[in-house]
Ligand SMILES: Cc1cc2nc3c(=O)[nH]c(=O)nc-3n(C[C@H](O)[C@H](O)[C@H](O)COP(=O)(O)O)c2cc1C
Ligand code: SF4
């Protein structure tokens with residue numbers, strides 16, 4: 001087997017280990033019954049709803065607890081290992097707490113050509129954390145990630161659901177300040193088009 | 200003024216265009232669907248697409264109409280369409296723009312493809328990171344459903360097509376079509392051994408077509424304006440239509456440029472993308488995303504069509520063109536891409552899983568000036584033992600940065616190794632510690 005020991009997918013992200021929290025086994029169903037039904041109705045085979053339900057669990061807690069996985073297994077008539085097997089494959093599914101704002105700076109070649117390593121350096125100094133770490137107040141986690149389909153507007157980062165592109169140091173400062181004060185930033189990207197008016 | 204007519208980016212370039220249903224209809228949207236559904240036989244829609252010469256924009260460039268034709272004709276059960284919106288190939292960012300700025304163009308293409316292949320369900324598999332894109336698509340699906348373009352009995356024609364957005368969760372390999380299907384079935388995204396192909400055994404083991412976002416977005420235009428019109432654009436007969444080229448790296452104006460296939464790299468980079476960002480000359484470029492071998496300034500006049508780029512020793516792939524200026528270390532660039540592939544190998548087959556790890560370690564050693572001459576042989580050996588020996592085409596892709604930089608810039612590897620050797624002469628105590 002050995003897949004997990006040598007496969008980089010499983011080891012390089014901060015949310016890779018199971019948390020401790022207890023979770024009653026009907027928490028999701030009680031709270032999101034309608035939404036779960038709607039999700040299930042999209043697919044002729046229940047297991048297809050697995051990633052959508054894992055997202056739901058992650059939305060609830062910021063990460064996916066073991067208890068949530070057990071509940072989801074029950075909902076989809078899967079074994080908990082089947083759920084765990086899928087959950088551990090995908091880098092966006094956190095099995096451990098991450099900061100309120102999960103900063104993910106793209107480090108792939110196209111971003112690196114125009115300075116993504118410098119961006120990571122700025123954030124390291126400003127927040128005092130290296131990739132894979134979370135600030136003591138639990139506000140920020142920093143991760144270096146692979147290409148996020150924004151190479152034309154590099155360097156860039158994603159924070160939670162939002163993209164921030166064409167980063168400069170001043171822009172990074174403003175974004176971090178905005179996130180601290182209001183929890184969001186108007187500098188996030190809207191519907192993508194670049195260059196804004198071609199030719 | 201545009202020298203070439205825009206097709207896919209035309210609407211979104213209009214001032215004030217929001218991508219709403221109203222805007223799309225005003226621009227002539229859903230006319231192809233109105234004209235085709237219930238009026239043109241599905242087999243004729245397929246024939247039209249075949250005649251247009253449209254080839255897949257996802258990477259492999261397979262003729263779209265031919266792919267549709269592989270579905271079993273007499274099969275009575277459900278069939279599926281999957282729109283591949285995973286867009287994770289480094290250097291590629293066009294599908295994101297097509298979905299976020301003109302979602303109905305993609306949806307109209309999806310319904311037309313479903314009609315042609317007899318599918319009643321379509322899933323848009325969008326990469327999980329594109330949260331905004333998935334929201335925009337969901338809103339657009341809502342609008343289209345309310346207007347009767349999606350759902351049961353579309354516009355009273357008796358045709359039913361349901362469309363759902365399914366978010367991935369962070370895994371490059373899920374762009375490979377069979378890994379996409381596994382992921383959509385709620386499993387780890389491990390590619391399947393082919394054959395059987397998705398055309399007969401796809402989603403839930405049912406006949407399935409997987410098509411890229413840009414491929415599907417072309418369909419309304421082909422049906423509206425005819426296959427001859429489409430086939431007259433680009434480098435007919437084998438590379439017809441436009442491509443949305445994604446230009447990144449050391450250029451003045453990076454971004455998406457829609458141009459007829461067959462445009463030269465020189466024109467794309469120096470006329471459209473504004474040329475090099477500083478006065479440093481162009482040193483290298485990748486013509487089709489991270490999986491495509493690097494090319495040199497000698498290849499600037501290569502035409503960006505499937506055949507010409509292949510003849511130059513690379514591939515048109517996803518249309519992601521990355522430009523590097525003089526001064527960029529090619530060993531460093533290849534290592535960056537290798538780190539990507541190492542991170543994204545799904546782990547299913549050993550040549551790729553183990554090989555990517557060995558390649559990364561060897562490259563890191565050379566880059567850190569701890570390499571030795573035999574490492575170059577090791578790299579070549581490893582690459583040769585990966586390419587063509589894996590479950591999916593990822594294996595071929597992952598060796599291309601190293602193989603191509605070794606081919607064109609071997610001296611850069613050699614220089615780093617010489618520097619390592621020189622350092623060892625000065626510090627003989629470190630000679631035994633290379634690993
Ligand atoms: C490793 C790998 C990654 C791929 N990633 C994508 C992708 O992100 N988007 C895409 O459309 N096709 C991708 N493809 C190609 C798909 O397997 C498939 O050929 C394509 O979606 C078919 O659509 P088309 O014929 O319209 O191009 C990838 C292929 C491989 C081998
Ligand atoms: S070639 Fe790599 S990515 Fe493809 S199946 Fe094998 S291990 Fe997975």
Ligand code: FES
Nearest residue numbers: 106111148150151
């Ligand atoms: S390389 Fe950073 S977004 Fe593509």
